[in-house]
Structures are given as structure tokens and as C-alpha cells.
Amino acid sequence: MKNKNKQYTAIAGLLSLLCFPLTTQAEDGVTGTEIVIGGIMDLEGRSSGLGLGMKVGIEAALQGQSVAGHKVRFLAVNDSYTPDKTISATQQLIQQKVLLFAGNVGTPTAQAILPILEKQKIPAVGFFTGAGLLRPGKGDIINYRASYVQETKAVIDAALQHGIKPTEVCAYVQNDAFGMAGVAGIREALQTSKGMETTLKALDNIIAAEGDEPVRNQLGPVGVYTRNTFIARDGYDSLKAWEQKQGTDCKLVVTVGTYEAIARFIAYASNKADPWIFSAVSFTGADDFRKTLNKFNLHDRIIMTQVVPLPDSELPIVQEARTALGKEYGYVSQEGYIVGKLLMHGLRQLETEKKPITRANLLATFKGQQFDLDGLNMNFSDDNQGSNLVVMTQYSTEKWQSLQDSVWQDWLDKQQKTTTTN
Numbered sequence: 001m002k003n004k005n006k007q008y009t010a011i012a013g014l015l016s017l018l019c020f021p022l023t024t025q026a027e028d029g030v031t032g033t034e035i036v037i038g039g040i041m042d043l044e045g046r047s048s049g050l051g052l053g054m055k056v057g058i059e060a061a062l063q064g065q066s067v068a069g070h071k072v073r074f075l076a077v078n079d080s081y082t083p084d085k086t087i088s089a090t091q092q093l094i095q096q097k098v099l100l101f102a103g104n105v106g107t108p109t110a111q112a113i114l115p116i117l118e119k120q121k122i123p124a125v126g127f128f129t130g131a132g133l134l135r136p137g138k139g140d141i142i143n144y145r146a147s148y149v150q151e152t153k154a155v156i157d158a159a160l161q162h163g164i165k166p167t168e169v170c171a172y173v174q175n176d177a178f179g180m181a182g183v184a185g186i187r188e189a190l191q192t193s194k195g196m197e198t199t200l201k202a203l204d205n206i207i208a209a210e211g212d213e214p215v216r217n218q219l220g221p222v223g224v225y226t227r228n229t230f231i232a233r234d235g236y237d238s239l240k241a242w243e244q245k246q247g248t249d250c251k252l253v254v255t256v257g258t259y260e261a262i263a264r265f266i267a268y269a270s271n272k273a274d275p276w277i278f279s280a281v282s283f284t285g286a287d288d289f290r291k292t293l294n295k296f297n298l299h300d301r302i303i304m305t306q307v308v309p310l311p312d313s314e315l316p317i318v319q320e321a322r323t324a325l326g327k328e329y330g331y332v333s334q335e336g337y338i339v340g341k342l343l344m345h346g347l348r349q350l351e352t353e354k355k356p357i358t359r360a361n362l363l364a365t366f367k368g369q370q371f372d373l374d375g376l377n378m379n380f381s382d383d384n385q386g387s388n389l390v391v392m393t394q395y396s397t398e399k400w401q402s403l404q405d406s407v408w409q410d411w412l413d414k415q416q417k418t419t420t421t422n
Contacts, residue, residue, distance in 0.1 A: 027356075037058075037100060042078065045082070054128050055336065060324040061340025067344075107131040128145075129181075130145055130307070145307040147185070152185035171253065175227065202220025252278075281304075324337065369381070
């Protein structure tokens with residue numbers, strides 16, 4: 001009887017092993033020879049400059065790298081900056097068993113798939129968006145870059161310091177989650193200013209509008225355009241209507257959109273002889289934005305916030321990126337390179353500590369940590385965002401250069417002359 005009991009116990013033990021996987025089972029994305037990282041970005045659509053830049057940057061950082069005998073491979077899939085395609089691409093990469101998603105481009109596309117990643121417990125690392133929905137967001141999210149709130153606030157704060165009134169700040173944005181993330185940043189920058197009740201209420205109504213393509217023009221100091229289109233007239237007319245209704249001028253127009261759409265809007269407004277100062281956030285894509293501005297011969301009164309160090313920086317990570325990327329080096333590809341290096345930092349930590357390569361272990365190398373990434377400070381001690389770097393630049397003579405205080409006064413003097421003449 002005792003022998004039979006022992007047999008039953010042994011059989012039960014074997015059955016339990018069959019029913020419950022061993023804790024040492026390899027994580028998805030980690031094979032005997034590889035660590036596979038997935039990324040979804042626009043590689044073929046109207047914003048492909050952004051996706052291609054992130055892709056080449058990440059690939060340069062991961063090129064030839066191996067961790068604990070595993071080669072690191074980046075698998076990028078196109079979504080043409082279209083949420084429906086992003087969902088399909090996400091399902092494709094999940095089936096291919098990637099360890100995590102890195103460098104995904106866009107806010108509306110991220111909004112579409114973050115619930116999927118949360119459900120599957122797959123981390124999102126270094127997405128190319130400063131939207132609040134990733135800060136902190138639901139699920140396992142690790143951000144590199146500063147937020148759109150930080151970018152827009154930096155420009156607006158500077159504008160107010162140089163004499164532009166809160167009522168003279170307007171916006172032109174993409175009519176989706178990306179654009180509304182920018183409007184939320186504008187609202188935050190203006191909320192403590194006096195006499196702004198009407199403007200703040202209008203901004204709240206614009207942000208709260210629901211639907212796939214809600215009506216947001218003619219509601220406040222904001223003009224909008226449809227994603228993946230370049231028609232600027234409706235958004236421009238919305239700003240002019242606000243000027244007339246409020247008896248004010250849009251001296252600073254904060255733009256939140258992609259490079260072609262924003263450049264075409266600036267060209268449209270410039271042809272109308274409006275002396276506005278324009279600003280763009282980093283997502284617009286500095287290098288492609290510059291090329292498009294040149295196409296329309298636009299060089300004056302254009303600000304752009306950057307969330308990576310400037311190309312002339314002496315930081316080791318900038319020099320490494322320039323060497324690794326060669327002719328493909330730029331602001332967006334440098335951000336991709338930083339994201340790739342961030343991933344390698346985490347993986348190298350696991351290798352050094354001889355820990356299994358799992359999602360949980362990799363996330364632990366970032367959360368609550370502060371470290372130097374080849375000269376670039378990464379601080380995750382208080383939140384899930386490593387960098388707060390925002391650099392204001394102006395477009396001048398074929399390049400983006402640091403925005404000097406004296407330039408503000410020159411621009412404002414030009415605005416005053418134009419207003420007086422008209």
C-alpha cells in the first residue's frame with residue numbers, strides 16, 4: 001500500500017509539471033541565440049521620415065550587439081502612421097514573440113495599442129511621442145524623452161517673458177490624440193495667467209470633443225487639420241476668426257503636427273502676410289521639417305524644441321551616434337540611437353548581474369534608477385521618464401541653432417512694424 005501511495009505521489013508530481021510551466025522557461029523574444037525587439041513605425045507613409053529615422057537609429061545602436069550569447073535583433077514593421085494598421089502590426093509582432101516594443105512612432109498609434117500591450121504584459125520602451133497617455137500610462141512603459149507639456153511650456157514661458165501676452169498665444173495642431181496632447185500642454189502653460197477664463201474654457205471644450213474626427217475649428221484659439229493630410233486653410237481660418245472675435249492677435253502659434261503639414265501651414269500663413277512666430281515640437285522631425293521649409297523658402301520666425309542634445313554637443317553619446325550613423329545622423333535618428341543604447345544598458349545590467357533575460361528583470365534595471373548613458377543623464381527615480389531635456393532652437397541658415405534671447409525682440413519689433421503698417 002505504501003508503494004502504491006509513492007507511485008501516486010510521483011504521478012501527481014509529473015502531472016503538475018505538465019500542467020504548470022517551469023519558471024525557468026524562456027521569455028517570449030528570447031531564444032537560444034537571439035533577443036528579438038519589435039517596433040512599429042511609419043516606413044512608407046507621409047511621415048516616413050520619422051519612422052525611418054527611428055529605425056536606423058535603433059538599428060545602429062544594436063548593430064553587432066550580443067548579450068549573454070544572444071544576438072540582439074530589431075524587427076521593425078510599417079504602419080503608415082495609421083492606428084488600424086498599428087493594431088495589425090502589433091498582433092503580427094506578438095505572434096512572432098518579441099520581448100518588447102521599442103521606438104514606436106506616434107501618439108494616436110500608441111493610443112490604439114497600449115491597451116493590447118498592457119493586457120499581454122509586454123513593455124513599451126522609448127516610444128517617439130511625448131503624450132501624457134504614456135506618463136505614467138497603464139502597463140509597463142519606459143520613456144526616454146521629455147513630454148509635449150514640457151516642450152510647449154518651455155516655448156510659451158519664454159514668449160511670455162519676452163512680452164507676448166497670454167491672449168496672444170494660439171495653436172495649430174493635428175486633430176487627434178497627438179494634437180490634443182499639445183493643446184493640453186498649452187493649457188497647462190497658460191492656466192495661471194490672469195484674465196484667461198474664456199480661453200481656458202475654449203481649450204477645455206476643444207480637448208473634450210469626442211469622435212474619430214470631431215469638429216474643433218472655430219471653437220477657440222486653435223486650428224486643426226486631419227492626420228495624413230496637408231490642407232491648412234480651415235485651421236488658418238479658425239485662428240483668424242478667433243483673432244476677430246477676441247480683438248487680439250496670434251503673435252505666437254504653437255504647432256503640433258508632422259513636418260509636411262506644419263511647413264505647409266506656415267507657408268500658407270506667410271503668404272497671407274501674417275507676422276506670426278511659429279513653434280514646433282520635436283515630433284515634427286527637425287531634419288525633414290528643415291528640408292520642407294527650404295522647399296517653401298521659409299526661414300524666419302520659426303522655433304523648434306528638441307529633446308536630444310544638439311549635434312555640436314561634446315557628449316560621448318552624440319559623438320558615438322554621429323560615427324555610427326554617418327550620413328544618416330539627424331535629430332530623429334539620434335533619438336532612435338539613444339533608445340537603442342537605453343535598451344542595451346538594461347540588457348548589459350542583466351548580463352553583469354547574471355540574471356535571466358525577462359521582461360520583469362529588464363524593467364527593474366530602469367525603474368527607480370538613475371544612471372549615466374554615455375554622458376546623458378537618465379533619471380527614473382521619480383517617474384517613468386528618463387530625460388527632461390528640452391532645447392529651444394531657431395531655424396537659420398540651413399540648420400537649427402540655439403535660440404538666443406535677442407532674437408525674440410527682433411521678431412517682436414518686426415511684428416510691431418507689420419501691425420502698424422497694416
